[in-house]
Amino acid sequence: MPHSKVPPHLRRNARRMRSAMTEAELKLWNELRAHRLMGLGFRRQMPIGGFIVYFACPQHKLVVEVDGSQHAENQTYDQARATYLVKHGWHVVRFWNDDVLNDIDNVCAHILRLVGRA
Structure with a gap:
């Protein structure tokens, strides 16, 4: 998928989400950030x-x-x-x-298995 310019409203929303992470998101980010998980490079709240x-x-x-529990109510959007992501190779x-x-x-460990590092 070609790299495209991110619309300003989406960029603002991603920035806002990065500053308002849940406890679970923060815990996982602390494992993923700065290539801490077997050298894998992750980005958070990426458009x-x-x-x-x-x-x-x-x-x-x-x-x-x-x-979290709110995703049980957002299944149509999540699907x-x-x-869309799978269609574009993700x-x-x-x-x-x-x-x-x-x-x-x-x-x-599950993430590492998915990328063939376990």
Whole structure:
């Protein structure tokens, strides 16, 4: 997918989301940032197409989403976003907040398996 200019409203929203991370998002970001997870480069709240994804590893076209209970109500939107991402070559993996907060080691191990580093 070619790199395209990010619309200003999407850029503002991504910036706002980066400053208002949930406890689970922050915990996972602390494992992913600065190439801490086996040298993988992740970006947070990265715009892709018309969507903002929680965490993306562009090198492996992997999107990692962290979902709380509100996502049970947003399944139609989440499915549309996932369909768009998969259509453009991205792999999407979702974790519940509880998984990240209570079992971060297995969350990270699963991410490593997906990119062939485990």
